[in-house]
Amino acid sequence: MWDEIGDLQLRFLVSQGLRPDHDLLDIGCGCLRGGVRFVDYLNAGGYAGVDSNPSLLEAGYDLELAQAGLTDKLDRSALLASDQFEFEKLGRQFDFAIAQSVFTHLDLNRIRRCLAKTAEALKPGGRLFATFFEGPADASPFTLTTHLSGIVTKSDADPYHYLIDDFRHAARGLPLEIRRIGDWGHPRGQRMLEFISTQTTASSPT
Numbered sequence: 001m002w003d004e005i006g007d008l009q010l011r012f013l014v015s016q017g018l019r020p021d022h023d024l025l026d027i028g029c030g031c032l033r034g035g036v037r038f039v040d041y042l043n044a045g046g047y048a049g050v051d052s053n054p055s056l057l058e059a060g061y062d063l064e065l066a067q068a069g070l071t072d073k074l075d076r077s078a079l080l081a082s083d084q085f086e087f088e089k090l091g092r093q094f095d096f097a098i099a100q101s102v103f104t105h106l107d108l109n110r111i112r113r114c115l116a117k118t119a120e121a122l123k124p125g126g127r128l129f130a131t132f133f134e135g136p137a138d139a140s141p142f143t144l145t146t147h148l149s150g151i152v153t154k155s156d157a158d159p160y161h162y163l164i165d166d167f168r169h170a171a172r173g174l175p176l177e178i179r180r181i182g183d184w185g186h187p188r189g190q191r192m193l194e195f196i197s198t199q200t201t202a203s204s205p206t
């Protein structure tokens with residue numbers, strides 16, 4: 001679903017107000033499925049991607065971006081290999097961030113770290129859009145949930161499902177407001193959440 005989910009990400013963020021002059025952070029960007037579209041859409045230098053797997057970043061830059069003729073629009077240093085969400089290493093803050101099909105693979109403590117670091121990386125009023133599989137409200141930790149395309153999720157193993165309250169817990173004390181967007185047309189039934197920075201002044205990332 002390379003093209004379908006790549007196009008969906010760009011279409012969605014544009015519908016949410018992403019403009020070419022914005023700065024966008026792509027968390028768990030992989031080999032730039034969304035990234036190629038974002039680099040094409042944004043002004044040169046507007047995109048940054050972070051992934052724990054350096055070989056995916058290499059493939060994204062050297063194959064995907066090169067084939068699309070877009071390497072002139074992105075310095076290689078804007079792709080950061082990190083599994084600790086060290087966005088401060090990018091040295092700037094962002095209007096938008098997206099984590100597409102990333103929280104579906106992370107336990108809640110890692111999601112909390114990601115949210116804390118993203119809160120620092122967003123400009124005041126900046127917005128993170130994150131996809132997740134939604135679990136049943138009344139389920140025990142052992143309940144399996146089947147989503148579109150037959151994907152089965154659990155509350156305690158990858159691929160994970162979560163409740164909105166799980167994310168409220170993970171974001172507790174952070175300068176982020178949560179909004180459930182829900183169905184955004186994902187072909188595997190992942191739902192969308194928005195986290196909006198409630199900071200009023202720019203902070204320097206630590």
Ligand SMILES: C[S@@+](CC[C@H](N)C(=O)[O-])C[C@H]1O[C@@H](n2cnc3c(N)ncnc32)[C@H](O)[C@@H]1O
Binds near residue numbers: 051
């Ligand atoms: C299913 S892929 C989604 C990739 C991309 N967002 C897309 O839509 O094509 C999940 C990505 O998250 C990355 N990832 C997993 N844990 C991570 C972490 N702690 N920090 C950064 N990236 C992570 C994986 O390496 C993988 O590339």
